[in-house]
Amino acid sequence: MNRAGVVLIFVVAFPTTLHTQTSAAALRTASAADLATSYRELRQITDHLPLVERGGTVHLPDRTITRDNLEQFKAELADELAVLETTITDRGYATVSGTYAAKAAAACKKIPSGWAHSIEAGTIRRIVISQEAFELQLVQEFTIEGQPGTFEIRGVIVDSTLAFDDMMNSDFGFVGQVVGGTITVRPQVDQILAAWPDWIKAPSRKDLSRCEVTLAPRTP
Numbered sequence: 483m484n485r486a487g488v489v490l491i492f493v494v495a496f497p498t499t500l501h502t503q504t505s506a507a508a509l510r511t512a513s514a515a516d517l518a519t520s521y522r523e524l525r526q527i528t529d530h531l532p533l534v535e536r537g538g539t540v541h542l543p544d545r546t547i548t549r550d551n552l553e554q555f556k557a558e559l560a561d562e563l564a565v566l567e568t569t570i571t572d573r574g575y576a577t578v579s580g581t582y583a584a585k586a587a588a589a590c591k592k593i594p595s596g597w598a599h600s601i602e603a604g605t606i607r608r609i610v611i612s613q614e615a616f617e618l619q620l621v622q623e624f625t626i627e628g629q630p631g632t633f634e635i636r637g638v639i640v641d642s643t644l645a646f647d648d649m650m651n652s653d654f655g656f657v658g659q660v661v662g663g664t665i666t667v668r669p670q671v672d673q674i675l676a677a678w679p680d681w682i683k684a685p686s687r688k689d690l691s692r693c694e695v696t697l698a699p700r701t702p
Contacts, residue, residue: 518645589692596650
């Protein structure tokens with residue numbers, strides 16, 4: 483079959499926690515959670531730009547990215563990331579690299595999160611976090627039918643607040659707070675419900691609010 487001329491159509495609707503034109507002064511007074519979430523969202527968008535280069539389309543709340551405006555958008559995105567990176571660096575960030583035992587509240591099995599549900603079910607028991615400046619990598623170690631495996635999630639930390647996405651849904655965000663070395667993670671309830679598509683039943687606000695995952699430091 484001749485595939486010449488086939489155009490890849492890829493549509494992504496990303497939320498944006500901080501408006502793309504937020505000033506550097508406003509960023510300095512933003513909450514740690516908003517800074518971390520915004521940086522994570524911009525990184526999500528960056529990951530999808532190669533699809534636009536192949537003919538796809540990315541839809542943002544305030545604009546659509548195609549081949550025609552891709553280079554201009556890349557330049558604007560690089561500037562926004564640079565401002566965020568400077569702001570986060572100036573704000574500072576805790577060190578959280580290490581090995582953690584993971585436990586989740588019973589309500590986590592009632593929400594559509596592969597990450598939280600797997601921890602509640604005991605499939606994921608241990609998480610290893612590595613850190614380079616304020617960027618994190620969470621490696622989930624799991625066992626399914628006796629077979630071990632790993633799954634990696636990228637995150638970011640500002641002050642003592644970290645943010646990352648569900649391993650199966652990049653629109654399902656989590657925020658964690660570090661206190662005494664233990665990380666308490668909860669879904670971003672308002673953002674999740676605001677971005678939920680109309681044609682799929684949304685999770686219960688009550689269940690989302692009651693889901694809590696605890697990452698406690700442990701020896702490897």
